[in-house]
Amino acid sequence: MKVAPRQKKKPVTKVPDKDVWILRLYVAGQTARSVAAFANLKEICEEHLAGKYRIEIIDLFRNPTLAKGDQIFALPTLVRQLPPPVKKLIGDLANAERVLVGLDMKPISKAAEKARKR
Amino acid sequence: MPKKRVVRSVVTSLAKCPTGIRGFDELSIGGLPKGRPSLLCGGPGCGKTLFAMEFLARGAMQFNEPGVYMSFEETAPDLARNFLSLGIDINDLIRHGKMAVDYVHVDRSEIEETGEYDLEGLFIRLSNAINTIGAKRVVLDTLEVLFSGLSNTGILRAELRRLFKWLKDKGMTAVVTGESGEHSLTRYGLEEYVADCVILLDFRVKEQISTRRLRIVKYRGSSHGADEYPFLIDRDGISVLPISSLGLNYAVSRQRISSGIPRLDEMLGGRGFYRGSTVLVSGSAGTGKSSISSCFVDAACRRDERALYVTFEESPEQIARNMKSIGLDLDRWVKKGVLRYYAVRPSYCGLEMHLVALYHRIIEFNPKVMVIDPISNLGTVGSKTEIKSMLTRLIDYLKMKRITGMMTDLTHSGDPSEKTSEDISSLVDTWLLLRDIELGGERNRGMYILKSRGMAHSNQIREFIMSNKGVDLVDVYLGPAGVLTGSARSALEAKEKAEEVVSRNRARRRIREQEQKRKALEAQIAVLQSELDVAVGEEEAMTDEEKKRLNGLTRERDDMARMRKANGNSGKRGKPKEGRQK
Numbered sequence: 064m065k066v067a068p069r070q071k072k073k074p075v076t077k078v079p080d081k082d083v084w085i086l087r088l089y090v091a092g093q094t095a096r097s098v099a100a101f102a103n104l105k106e107i108c109e110e111h112l113a114g115k116y117r118i119e120i121i122d123l124f125r126n127p128t129l130a131k132g133d134q135i136f137a138l139p140t141l142v143r144q145l146p147p148p149v150k151k152l153i154g155d156l157a158n159a160e161r162v163l164v165g166l167d168m169k170p171i172s173k174a175a176e177k178a179r180k181r
Numbered sequence: 182m183p184k185k186r187v188v189r190s191v192v193t194s195l196a197k198c199p200t201g202i203r204g205f206d207e208l209s210i211g212g213l214p215k216g217r218p219s220l221l222c223g224g225p226g227c228g229k230t231l232f233a234m235e236f237l238a239r240g241a242m243q244f245n246e247p248g249v250y251m252s253f254e255e256t257a258p259d260l261a262r263n264f265l266s267l268g269i270d271i272n273d274l275i276r277h278g279k280m281a282v283d284y285v286h287v288d289r290s291e292i293e294e295t296g297e298y299d300l301e302g303l304f305i306r307l308s309n310a311i312n313t314i315g316a317k318r319v320v321l322d323t324l325e326v327l328f329s330g331l332s333n334t335g336i337l338r339a340e341l342r343r344l345f346k347w348l349k350d351k352g353m354t355a356v357v358t359g360e361s362g363e364h365s366l367t368r369y370g371l372e373e374y375v376a377d378c379v380i381l382l383d384f385r386v387k388e389q390i391s392t393r394r395l396r397i398v399k400y401r402g403s404s405h406g407a408d409e410y411p412f413l414i415d416r417d418g419i420s421v422l423p424i425s426s427l428g429l430n431y432a433v434s435r436q437r438i439s440s441g442i443p444r445l446d447e448m449l450g451g452r453g454f455y456r457g458s459t460v461l462v463s464g465s466a467g468t469g470k471s472s473i474s475s476c477f478v479d480a481a482c483r484r485d486e487r488a489l490y491v492t493f494e495e496s497p498e499q500i501a502r503n504m505k506s507i508g509l510d511l512d513r514w515v516k517k518g519v520l521r522y523y524a525v526r527p528s529y530c531g532l533e534m535h536l537v538a539l540y541h542r543i544i545e546f547n548p549k550v551m552v553i554d555p556i557s558n559l560g561t562v563g564s565k566t567e568i569k570s571m572l573t574r575l576i577d578y579l580k581m582k583r584i585t586g587m588m589t590d591l592t593h594s595g596d597p598s599e600k601t602s603e604d605i606s607s608l609v610d611t612w613l614l615l616r617d618i619e620l621g622g623e624r625n626r627g628m629y630i631l632k633s634r635g636m637a638h639s640n641q642i643r644e645f646i647m648s649n650k651g652v653d654l655v656d657v658y659l660g661p662a663g664v665l666t667g668s669a670r671s672a673l674e675a676k677e678k679a680e681e682v683v684s685r686n687r688a689r690r691r692i693r694e695q696e697q698k699r700k701a702l703e704a705q706i707a708v709l710q711s712e713l714d715v716a717v718g719e720e721e722a723m724t725d726e727e728k729k730r731l732n733g734l735t736r737e738r739d740d741m742a743r744m745r746k747a748n749g750n751s752g753k754r755g756k757p758k759e760g761r762q763k
Contacts, residue, residue: 124305131306137302155295
């Protein structure tokens with residue numbers, strides 16, 4: 064599993080494209096569950112957000128203090144940093160349907176995009 | 182066999198972790214089990230969070246054991262604000278690295294469960310906090326939030342089991358709080374995981390009076406007090422006081438102390454009450470119970486002994502003002518610091534809480550004498566048996582501490598006087614009974630000593646008089662007309678005095694008459710004496726004259742005889758003549 068270079072907590076500098084999704088995956092070491100979670104996430108993103116997403120992986124074993132900031136207690140946890148509002152998903156993301164609901168993927172559709180622009 | 186012995190020795194030497202919470206460590210014989218999790222359960226508002234926080238804060242301040250507070254309900258700033266009023270400065274403790282507060286936010290609406298997960302995140306946070314400050318104590322308040330936040334209870338339960346084992350392995354003395362359930366100790370059965378020590382807090386309201394209680398439900402490997410103990414939350418936090426009756430094996434004193442009324446001391450075998458005894462003053466309204474109490478307190482303060490005046494009826498200012506009218510200045514003792522009041526309405530809290538509060542005051546102030554004025558007012562917050570049980574424990578406690586206690590009890594006119602409303606007469610050592618004596622259109626106060634253990638005491642009724650010079654006891658009038666008091670006594674005494682004067686005058690007159698009589702007789706005697714003297718004088722003169730005359734005669738006769746040259750028998754002839762002349 065590749066670990067993306069860790070971003071600063073608030074990627075303020077990253078506003079070139081409003082449509083880029085920033086997803087942060089919290090794990091604790093390379094367990095089977097975290098590997099599965101990453102694989103599941105990748106698959107869903109490729110399917111629904113091709114080219115419009117970034118995944119940050121945070122290993123709490125290395126950076127335990129980061130758990131507090133995003134109120135992490137269960138692992139793995141996926142946090143949707145952008146677009147707002149912040150969404151939190153726990154588990155290995157095996158249930159794709161729930162992931163879609165949880166991440167609120169529908170706003171990507173045109174109707175929702177309009178609503179968001181308003 | 183040797184193995185077993187080893188196990189037993191481990192159990193008996195179960196290490197304890199003192200909580201620092203007043204009274205709890207005595208109750209649990211040392212505190213919570215060291216290095217193990219304890220469960221603290223109770224309903225909402227029963228003081229779980231306070232107990233847990235005090236455990237940490239006192240651990241950090243008194244025992245140099247830093248602690249981690251993992252809160253699932255209140256945020257760190259909220260906690261800091263709430264506890265500042267109780268003298269616990271959480272922010273300061275955090276600054277000094279003695280405490281870490283981690284708020285875990287769990288909200289079901291924000292969480293989507295998408296598959297298998299574990300609570301490793303929680304472990305990492307806890308572990309991080311523990312390692313940062315080198316914590317020895319951990320509080321989890323309350324894990325139950327996880328149950329409402331997460332739907333997969335299977336995972337949750339497995340993880341909690343793992344969490345407690347993990348805490349134990351780390352040697353953390355942990356307090357885990359849990360809400361009481363209807364059929365079990367906690368709503369989500371946390372007691373399943375925490376098997377070593379379970380403490381139940383209870384907050385009860387009975388007849389609009391609330392009482393907090395604490396009970397150690399179980400404590401594996403340790404003996405502990407099994408009763409329900411009331412506890413108090415005040416500005417210093419929680420204080421639990423083991424207040425079961427302490428038994429009857431206290432040391433007694435032979436020392437005597439004054440009641441503050443000299444005549445009363447006299448009635449009590451001349452030397453007053455025994456130190457450490459309990460005195461009951463009963464009487465109907467306005468018979469002077471508070472005045473006697475104040476005299477007692479005043480006397481103690483004069484001896485430089487600390488006095489605690491517990492009043493359930495009047496405010497301290499009112500007592501001070503009223504006692505000035507009988508010449509007692511209690512304010513100066515307050516200023517001097519030897520007198521302290523504790524004024525509280527009986528309905529302020531339950532009986533047990535009153536008892537705890539009184540213990541608290543006693544421990545705080547350490548008085549030598551204590552007055553409770555009046556105990557009869559407690560009737561508004563408890564039944565007879567409850568009051569008796571409370572007073573029994575209070576009296577036991579006073580005796581143990583060698584505090585001389587005086588309690589006043591208001592009886593109602595018409596009640597038999599030899600009865601107290603609380604049936605505590607058998608508990609007290611000395612019982613003073615004040616009575617109204619109504620006679621001749623006025624009421625006066627009389628005082629008896631109904632009993633006084635271990636001393637010869639007067640069986641007399643005394644009239645109890647209050648004036649601006651103080652309180653005094655005077656003998657009542659005991660005469661053919663019976664016992665008289667007040668102005669009837671004064672009137673009779675005056676009458677007696679008048680009669681006395683009259684009879685004294687009469688006697689004096691009689692003496693005078695007798696004297697005159699005697700003097701008259703003496704005068705008569707004097708007259709007679711002088712007459713006698715005259716008579717005697719005359720007689721002597723006459724005798725003298727006669728002698729002279731006889732001598733003259735003899736001489737003449739001799740001369741004549743000489744002239745007549747008479748013979749010798751002339752002398753014989755002269756004698757019969759002498760006799761004739763007489």
